[in-house]
Amino acid sequence: MEMIGLFTILVPFVGAILTLLVPRQSAKWVCQLFAAIATLGTWALAYKFFAEGGASETISLLSIDHIQLFGLVVDKVSTLIAVVVVGLGLIVAIYSLGYMSKGNKEHPQEGEPRYYAFLLIFIGAMAGLVLSSTILGQLLFFEITGACSWSLISYYQTPVAYKSALKALIVTHIASLGLFLAAALLFVNTGTFELTAIASLSPAVKTMVMFGIMFAAWGKSAQLPMQMWLPDAMNAPTPVSAYLHAASMVKVGVYIFARAILSGGQIPEIVGIVGVIGAIITMFYGFVMYLPQKDMKRLLAYSTIAQLAYIFLALSFAALGSNLALESGVTYIFNHAFAKSLLFLVAGSLSYACGTRMLPKLTGIMKGSPLLGVGFCVAVMAIAGVPPFNGFFSKFPLIEAGFQLSAQHSWLTPIIVLALIESVATFGWLLYWFGKSVVGEPSEAVKEMSPLPGSMKFTLIVLIAMSVLSSVIASAWIH
Known part of the structure; x- marks a missing residue:
């Protein structure tokens, strides 16, 4: 499962690099291929998980002095959500074949390689965030999704699109401060970044960690008082709106909150x-x-x-x-x-x-x-x-x-x-x-x-x- 999980996360990033290297007309097909491979990876991970009995498993990927920095959590929740966020990435990539074309009456233009590259990076970042077993891993992919969001919202390069993209980037980055606070508190009190360590915190510290995660979740999932970025983000191409602002990016917030509740014991x-x-x-x-x-x-x-x-x-x-x-x-x-x-x-x-x-x-x-x-x-x-x-x-x-x-x-x-x-x-x-x-x-x-x-x-x-x-x-x- 370790190899399948890593493969699923890394494949879209490799595909994103290739979309920028191949001839312009081939970029969209490279995107389809690597989005499909990543989708198959999530299904293979889920199959392996259930074939081995369906017991939750945490896999360490990177540790320093016994401090786990990055790891994978494979359970019913992570496999289910990974399947949907990566699978819908493939659906949106296929839809983009027709939408990002000269036949579009509203925006008659072919999709640029950067469009497909950032779409793939987003797919990989979503897989990484959902499967991450540490708050540090969540934080890394949280910020990558924010950067991709900025690029894709501003795709049409109009003044309004740039302004909307900047607003989304600033608001979600402010929200990430909640995750920084939660990560710091968790490490200072437990000596690890593993999410399961939340359960061992004292009630007072656990409350602060949960509120830090909730603050980050509110920002990413456009909840009051940090909702103002989402309506303006509709300046993005519609496939981007469907993926980032309905299926995946806005689900980052609710997912990290759900994962904290799953890991936190008595809340x-x-x-x-x-x-x-x-x-x-x-x-x-x-x-x-x-x-x-x-x-x-x-x-x-x-x-x-x-x-x-x-x-x-x-x-x-x-x-x-x-x-x-x-x-x-x-x-x-x-x-x-x-x-x-x-x-x-x-x-x-x-x-x-x-x-x-x-x-x-x-x-x-x-x-x-x-x-x-x-x-x-x-x-x-x-x-x-x-x-x-x-x-x-x-x-x-x-x-x-x-x-x-x-x-x-x-x-x-x-x-x-x-x-x-x-x-x-x-x-x-x-x-x-x-x-x-x-x-x-x-x-x-x-x-x-x-x-x-x-x-x-x-x-x-x-x-x-x-x-x-x-x-x-x-x-x-x-x-």
């Missing part, structure tokens, strides 16, 4: 309380902010902020002692990645084919492109948590866990009721836009829409299927 109650309060405030902020949006990508950005708040709510319930909430949070990361990526790629397909992603200009999508109409419908239902789509199987156990915890913490009951109200309101608002945009007579932009390339159609079909099936995979995996 101080104050961590869960602060997490719950932050999540419910962010949830309603995201909802209120996406109500006036007409740009489909900005609406999805605020929707992502609200959905990530649900994951933080689940993990905060887990910090208060609910195993069901922890399972819900982990499966929420997995399921939401597919549904929100689908909705982003539907938005990208509309801008590709129609030249706009402004919702008032897009009506009658179902008649113009049945595939995009179905994709829009499935993604909306999944994100709103309507059965049988995957979002329901993440949201229902979260609500159940909240009501179970409210027997011991009565103040949680109104929190759960508020979350339910937000969920119903989200469904109503997304249904409103579905009625205005998908059904009815086609608008001028939709009447004149160009056909989608095969690579884009393929990825949409895969994500539609996964928005139904991913909950089954996650449930079987975790249990």
Whole structure:
């Protein structure tokens, strides 16, 4: 497993170097190849893990004087999340074959080698962060994802894109100070950087370490008060928005928080309380902010902020002692990645084919492109948590866990009721836009829409299927 894990992390970095060395037209194919190899690596790692009995294993990679600096953690959570973040990297790379082309009505240009190189580096950094067993390893890959994000958000090299990229870099780098603090406290008190050492800390130090990790998580996952970078990051190419800002980069925050809870043993109650309060405030902020949006990508950005708040709510319930909430949070990361990526790629397909992603200009999508109409419908239902789509199987156990915890913490009951109200309101608002945009007579932009390339159609079909099936995979995996 050590060799497979290392291989999976390093292969995308090697591919990124090659994309810059090969002829320009070959760069996109090199990206496909190495993204596919990395994806196979995650599946091979998962197969090996379950073949050997499914017992959690920590593998040391680099130690100095018995101090473990870098290592791998291979368990049900890390293998599940590695499969989705690397696999969706491949999906986005395939989608980019069609999107990053002269046929794109909104941005008619071929993808530069640097686009594919940074996409591969991001895939490798995500694999490294998810599989890292030390807080030092998490910190290294945390910063690499920030640098890649800066490059990809500013890809179109407009003044607005540069400003948005710089904002994302600064905010997420400020957030990383929380991880620096947590790493320093952990090392000073235990003499190691291993995440499992969090469990041996005194309650006071453990609280400080957990708050440091939570601060970093809030910044990376665009939670209040560090949410301001995500809507502006929508200046990136849409495949980048789908991958970084729906499937992977914004999931870094919730993942490192989940990993800290998994490793920390008995979590101080104050961590869960602060997490719950932050999540419910962010949830309603995201909802209120996406109500006036007409740009489909900005609406999805605020929707992502609200959905990530649900994951933080689940993990905060887990910090208060609910195993069901922890399972819900982990499966929420997995399921939401597919549904929100689908909705982003539907938005990208509309801008590709129609030249706009402004919702008032897009009506009658179902008649113009049945595939995009179905994709829009499935993604909306999944994100709103309507059965049988995957979002329901993440949201229902979260609500159940909240009501179970409210027997011991009565103040949680109104929190759960508020979350339910937000969920119903989200469904109503997304249904409103579905009625205005998908059904009815086609608008001028939709009447004149160009056909989608095969690579884009393929990825949409895969994500539609996964928005139904991913909950089954996650449930079987975790249990």
